[in-house]
Amino acid sequence: KQEVTQIPAALSVPEGENLVLNCSFTDSAIYNLQWFRQDPGKGLTSLLLIQSSQREQTSGRLNASLDKSSGRSTLYIAASQPGDSATYLCAADYGGSQGNLIFGKGTKLSVKP
């Protein structure tokens, strides 16, 4: 069964700290892996998309890496800010007849001023 796991479920850090969020997936045959941000009561905002042929993607203070062989992806946030507080979700795209993204349950990040 294809599953995606995110650890930890919650994380609290002081402002300015660099941090890493983890995402693991059981089936390495992914097309891509996507990271999203979700604010309370809101929809998902796409942050980064890493294709299966890529190792990493960067956008501003965010850097996402992908290691298919180990079934892992990480989202690195540099110099965290209170505005980064949100739930971060990763999703593995396996394509095929499912046409489906498999989501982790998310990591709730709180950045304290």
Add this chain to the structure above:
Amino acid sequence: DGGITQSPKYLFRKEGQNVTLSCEQNLNHDAMYWYRQDPGQGLRLIYYSQIVNDFQKGDIAEGYSVSREKKESFPLTVTSAQKNPTAFYLCASSIVTEGTEAFFGQGTRLTVV
């Protein structure tokens, strides 16, 4: 602005009532999806559509129905057969079903009263 519009933002349903959630996109995407989000759980796929007049059941389709008469629109009906409909519903779209970035709407929160 291009994007996905879900309406209404909040919806209340009485016992035994059918309700319809709207999802419209102007991104010219072929694929559209409906997900359900419950506290402490990941997003679960209800239905998806790869092309007009065609749609497929996801993991939790029981008690739900959809239509895809236009490329831009993918409404979801929550029927009286859905025994636990209180949840946050998210609509998404992508260019194709695999390997490309998914974009999400702002969600509809449905509550049974």
